[in-house]
Amino acid sequence: MTIHYELRSASLTGYEAEVTRLGGDLQRLLCEAGLTLAQLRDGDFLLGSHQVIQLLARGAERLACPDLGMRVAGHQGIEMLGLLGTLLCAQPNLQAAFAAAQRYMALHNKAEHWRLQQHGGHVYLRRIEHFYGAEHAQQYREMAVTACARLAREICGNPEVRPLRVEFSHSPLAAEKAYRQHFGCEVLFNQEHDCLVFAGSVMTLPVKPLSSQAQARIDDYLRDLLASLHDSLEMQVRTLITQTLGLHLHSLEHIAALLGLHPRTLQRRLLAENLSFKQLVVEVKMQLASWHLHASTMDLTRLADALGYNDLAAFSRAFKNHHGLAPSRWREQHRMA
Numbered sequence: 165m166t167i168h169y170e171l172r173s174a175s176l177t178g179y180e181a182e183v184t185r186l187g188g189d190l191q192r193l194l195c196e197a198g199l200t201l202a203q204l205r206d207g208d209f210l211l212g213s214h215q216v217i218q219l220l221a222r223g224a225e226r227l228a229c230p231d232l233g234m235r236v237a238g239h240q241g242i243e244m245l246g247l248l249g250t251l252l253c254a255q256p257n258l259q260a261a262f263a264a265a266q267r268y269m270a271l272h273n274k275a276e277h278w279r280l281q282q283h284g285g286h287v288y289l290r291r292i293e294h295f296y297g298a299e300h301a302q303q304y305r306e307m308a309v310t311a312c313a314r315l316a317r318e319i320c321g322n323p324e325v326r327p328l329r330v331e332f333s334h335s336p337l338a339a340e341k342a343y344r345q346h347f348g349c350e351v352l353f354n355q356e357h358d359c360l361v362f363a364g365s366v367m368t369l370p371v372k373p374l375s376s377q378a379q380a381r382i383d384d385y386l387r388d389l390l391a392s393l394h395d396s397l398e399m400q401v402r403t404l405i406t407q408t409l410g411l412h413l414h415s416l417e418h419i420a421a422l423l424g425l426h427p428r429t430l431q432r433r434l435l436a437e438n439l440s441f442k443q444l445v446v447e448v449k450m451q452l453a454s455w456h457l458h459a460s461t462m463d464l465t466r467l468a469d470a471l472g473y474n475d476l477a478a479f480s481r482a483f484k485n486h487h488g489l490a491p492s493r494w495r496e497q498h499r500m501a
Contacts, residue, residue, distance in 0.1 A: 169275035178239025213275040220303035230338035233307035259367035291358040331355040334459035
């Protein structure tokens with residue numbers, strides 16, 4: 165079963181303006197992605213994640229603009245989130261807003277979600293995508309992370325709110341200076357996850373109040389919309405596997421418990437969809453491995469641990485069994501492609 169992940173076309177707010185400013189052929193880029201200008205401007209038109217990835221990657225290449233994704237994000241404010249934006253602004257502080265985004269991201273974007281964690285006085289906002297290692301997605305990732313950092317400032321109405329550090333799972337696309345201009349902080353690459361790191365004190369900042377009209381929108385439509393957003397069992401299992409790999413907690417028993425199911429019940433339900441838990445674990449691991457090998461220079465031992473393998477030898481055997489090549493050789497070939 166192939167799952168198609170969709171985003172509201174508002175997620176590309178700023179794309180038309182940047183392509184036009186840089187002298188690009190917007191109509192050609194849209195046509196190649198199977199889209200029209202009217203659909204791009206609609207805001208609520210549903211785009212496939214592959215279309216968004218293609219538009220950003222091809223636009224950056226043809227316009228010789230390696231920071232295109234970050235530039236596009238510079239146009240994106242709370243209004244581009246639609247109903248999700250009104251929900252975030254109804255929260256008392258920034259931490260509650262992030263928690264709401266973590267829970268209700270599917271209202272705007274079914275291709276990813278964000279996970280909020282606190283440790284040692286810092287807050288880690290980790291981005292988790294659902295399409296598992298699509299090639300050429302680096303511009304999309306940079307747009308998403310930059311937009312999130314920008315929204316943190318806008319939600320609380322404080323232009324001084326910035327992350328302490330930004331982490332990307334891929335190698336840099338642009339010069340270091342460009343990243344510092346967009347984020348105003350340290351930016352690291354070839355990390356395990358895409359992540360924004362904030363000072364814990366920032367999370368207590370109050371959120372700008374919503375208008376009464378926006379509050380009414382939440383009351384009238386949120387419950388009905390959420391009730392319609394039921395992800396497939398396959399998507400739920402894949403996402404939970406991805407989140408728990410690095411902690412080595414991706415067992416059938418643990419994933420079933422997270423879903424509120426008995427392990428045998430989960431196995432039966434997957435079997436009814438011609439799937440197996442073991443198959444999904446292998447596919448998620450191999451798709452994530454392929455992404456990191458293609459897009460980053462992460463050390464293989466570190467990658468093996470991030471994917472839940474006990475050691476590098478176990479990872480290398482599994483990768484070779486799946487792809488027919490050792491991970492180091494696969495990386496060499498795809499770096500040259």
